[in-house]
Amino acid sequence: MMNCINRQTFKQKIKSYRHQPLSLLLFIAVCASALITAGVVIFLIGYILYHGLPNLTLPGLFAWDFNAENQSMTPAIINTVIMILLTLLLAVPVGVFAAIYLVEYSKRGNKLVKVIRITAETLSGIPSIVYGLFGYIVFVITLGWSFTLLSGVITMAIMILPLIMRTTEEALMAVPDSFREGSFGLGAGKLRTVFRIVLPSAVPGILSGVILAIGRIVGESAALIFTSGTNPVAAKSLFSSASTLSVHLYTLLSEGRYTDQAYAVAVVLLVVVILINALSAAVAKRLTNK
Amino acid sequence: MSKFSEKAMKLVFMLSATASIFAVIVICFFLFEQGFPAMAEIGVLDFLTGTVWKPLEGQFGIFPMIVGSIYVTAGAIILGVPVGLLCAVFMAKFCPPGLYRIMKPAVDLLAGIPSIVYGFFALMVIVPVVQTLTGTSGKGILTASVMLAIMILPTIVSVSEAAIRAVPESYYEGSLALGATHERSVFFATLPAAKSGIMAGVVLGVGRAIGETMAVSMVAGNQPVLPDSILSGVRTMTANVIIEMGYAEGLHREALIATAVVLFVFILIINISFSLLKRGNK
Numbered sequence: 001m002m003n004c005i006n007r008q009t010f011k012q013k014i015k016s017y018r019h020q021p022l023s024l025l026l027f028i029a030v031c032a033s034a035l036i037t038a039g040v041v042i043f044l045i046g047y048i049l050y051h052g053l054p055n056l057t058l059p060g061l062f063a064w065d066f067n068a069e070n071q072s073m074t075p076a077i078i079n080t081v082i083m084i085l086l087t088l089l090l091a092v093p094v095g096v097f098a099a100i101y102l103v104e105y106s107k108r109g110n111k112l113v114k115v116i117r118i119t120a121e122t123l124s125g126i127p128s129i130v131y132g133l134f135g136y137i138v139f140v141i142t143l144g145w146s147f148t149l150l151s152g153v154i155t156m157a158i159m160i161l162p163l164i165m166r167t168t169e170e171a172l173m174a175v176p177d178s179f180r181e182g183s184f185g186l187g188a189g190k191l192r193t194v195f196r197i198v199l200p201s202a203v204p205g206i207l208s209g210v211i212l213a214i215g216r217i218v219g220e221s222a223a224l225i226f227t228s229g230t231n232p233v234a235a236k237s238l239f240s241s242a243s244t245l246s247v248h249l250y251t252l253l254s255e256g257r258y259t260d261q262a263y264a265v266a267v268v269l270l271v272v273v274i275l276i277n278a279l280s281a282a283v284a285k286r287l288t289n290k
Numbered sequence: 291m292s293k294f295s296e297k298a299m300k301l302v303f304m305l306s307a308t309a310s311i312f313a314v315i316v317i318c319f320f321l322f323e324q325g326f327p328a329m330a331e332i333g334v335l336d337f338l339t340g341t342v343w344k345p346l347e348g349q350f351g352i353f354p355m356i357v358g359s360i361y362v363t364a365g366a367i368i369l370g371v372p373v374g375l376l377c378a379v380f381m382a383k384f385c386p387p388g389l390y391r392i393m394k395p396a397v398d399l400l401a402g403i404p405s406i407v408y409g410f411f412a413l414m415v416i417v418p419v420v421q422t423l424t425g426t427s428g429k430g431i432l433t434a435s436v437m438l439a440i441m442i443l444p445t446i447v448s449v450s451e452a453a454i455r456a457v458p459e460s461y462y463e464g465s466l467a468l469g470a471t472h473e474r475s476v477f478f479a480t481l482p483a484a485k486s487g488i489m490a491g492v493v494l495g496v497g498r499a500i501g502e503t504m505a506v507s508m509v510a511g512n513q514p515v516l517p518d519s520i521l522s523g524v525r526t527m528t529a530n531v532i533i534e535m536g537y538a539e540g541l542h543r544e545a546l547i548a549t550a551v552v553l554f555v556f557i558l559i560i561n562i563s564f565s566l567l568k569r570g571n572k
Contacts, residue, residue, distance in 0.1 A: 016471060020471050020473075020474070022473075022474070023471040023472070023473035023474055024473075026473040026474075026476075026477055027384075027473050029376055030376050030377075030379050030380045030384055030473075031380065031384070032376075033372070033373045033374075033375075033376030033377040033379075033380060034376070034377050034380035034381070034384075034385070034393070036373050036377070037373065037374075037377045037393075037396075037397065037400075037443060037447065038393065038396060040400070040440055040443070041396045041397070041399065041400055042396075044400075044403070044411055044440075045399075047411065047414075047415060048407070048411065051414075093306070094306045094309050095306075097302060097303045097306030097307070098303070098306040098307040098309060098310065100303050101300075101303035101304050101306065101307035102307060104303075105300055105303055105304070106307075112304075112307075112308075113307075115311055116307050116308065116310055116311060118565075119310045119311045119313070119314040120310045121561065121565060122314055122558070122561055123310055123313060123314060125497055125557055125560070125561040125564070126317070126501075126554070126557060127497075127500070127501025127502070127503065127528065127553065127557060128501070128503065129501065129503040129528045129531055129532060129550070129553075130317070130321070130501075130550050130553065130554055130557075131317075132532075133321070133531060133535070133546075133547060133550045134316075134317045134320055134321060136535065137320045137321070137324055137547065138316070138320055142320070158313045158317075161309065161310060161313065162310065165310065189296055190296060190300075191295060191296050191299050215402050218404065219402070219403070219404030219405065219406075219407075220404070221404065221405065221406045221504050222405070222503040222504050222528075222532060225532070226535055226536070246404050246406050249404075249406050249407070249410065250406055250504060253406075253409075253410060253413070253508070262410060266407050266410055266411075269404055269406075269407055270403065270407065273399065273402045273403055273404065274399060276402065277395065277398055277399050277402050278395075281395060281398070
């Protein structure tokens with residue numbers, strides 16, 4: 001739609017470039033950069049799929065129990081799912097409630113709101129290794145839990161909190177004020193309006209934030225190595241050490257002998273990330289189509 | 291619903307909202323409480339400017355790590371920003387809608403790939419290439435910079451694209467009407483107007499690059515010495531923590547936490563400049 005009125009033919013374009021070498025140069029640079037970016041994406045995904053897919057059939061790779069022989073990733077997958085569920089259980093209510101406070105209850109120019117926004121922004125900028133170190137100091141050393149699933153869950157919950165808060169806030173703000181006014185007009189209280197009217201309309205937006213958060217949990221390794229540990233066995237309780245899939249990939253690589261298995265784990269991670277991205281895009285699309 | 295539950299839930303909402311404040315305070319408290327005594331014991335100046343890191347002999351100088359972090363980040367910015375910015379221009383102003391529907395998810399996908407997978411990819415692909423081209427071990431500033439450039443690409447592209455799209459179309463149209471070509475109009479009318487948004491994207495990219503841990507520790511070489519060329523191995527502050535935390539005890543452990551404190555301060559400075567830039571955009 002860029003310039004329907006002044007649409008040039010290909011021939012005209014070539015002719016104009018002959019008089020405008022700078023424009024031609026810029027055009028080439030822009031196209032080359034786009035090609036580089038697209039090339040990197042295709043090469044990265046292609047390379048991992050090409051080397052990883054054949055290794056998915058390694059014997060025992062998906063065996064129920066892990067041992068030194070099979071290097072099974074099934075326990076790591078189970079741990080990842082547990083980690084996702086528990087972290088969301090902790091972070092989603094807090095994040096959503098916080099966003100409700102920011103959008104529905106706080107008054108303009110409130111000092112507390114300003115501080116909350118600054119701290120949330122700070123949290124989202126802290127690198128994962130600092131979160132990992134924090135979890136290690138607090139849970140592993142100070143509280144003496146050693147490496148446990150629960151330490152990892154709490155660390156991850158703090159990490160994804162700003163993401164949940166921000167996406168929920170945006171979703172709540174997108175709900176038209178007429179919804180709220182209509183509800184108040186029918187005699188509903190503030191609380192009923194929030195839970196019955198505003199929140200349900202914001203669900204797709206909140207959901208796309210939750211999906212993004214799942215992606216972060218799946219991909220995280222630096223924050224988990226020193227909190228939930230590198231034990232490649234399915235967690236039996238909140239207080240057992242358990243490695244997620246990304247951490248499992250790290251362990252495989254640091255051993256140095258399991259490159260084939262590492263490729264297979266990388267493929268699984270990549271497929272999960274592609275699925276998560278597609279899902280989040282689909283949810284976001286439903287949101288805009290409304 | 292009763293007045294009481296209205297009041298109670300409002301309190302619950304408010305308490306949830308203060309969770310982020312609480313989290314920042316707790317994180318700062320534990321990091322500083324463990325990091326500052328170590329810094330004081332080693333001597334702040336000796337810690338920050340010392341060039342020898344030999345924890346077993348009681349020498350804790352993290353200057354090589356600070357330099358290492360800055361070098362790999364600068365390399366990533368030099369390589370990643372031009373490509374990312376031009377790619378953003380392509381996506382905002384040159385891309386046919388059909389291609390955009392493929393390009394956009396592809397760039398988003400790049401942002402979602404776990405850093406450990408990037409590290410693995412760099413170890414398998416970039417390291418051997420650098421190895422054969424230069425005859426070194428292949429792990430060093432150059433390799434880490436190329437990998438980090440790829441990792442920050444999606445950040446640069448999406449933030450710059452949003453900034454370019456936010457510039458009023460009239461700027462571009464006015465330039466066209468004065469006889470400039472499409473390219474000139476985009477680069478000399480639209481881009482300057484999007485400057486602060488693009489800068490915010492670059493700062494965000496710097497934050498990602500300096501905080502990156504797993505991938506960098508796999509390909510940077512990790513020697514805790516001052517690098518003398520872009521091919522020599524370096525250790526970043528993040529890598530220092532992840533490599534030695536597993537077995538560190540006593541003052542050594544506190545020195546690692548102090549390293550994280552220095553990193554934290556770097557990130558805070560970056561965050562502040564990011565929000566200042568964002569404010570300037572409005």
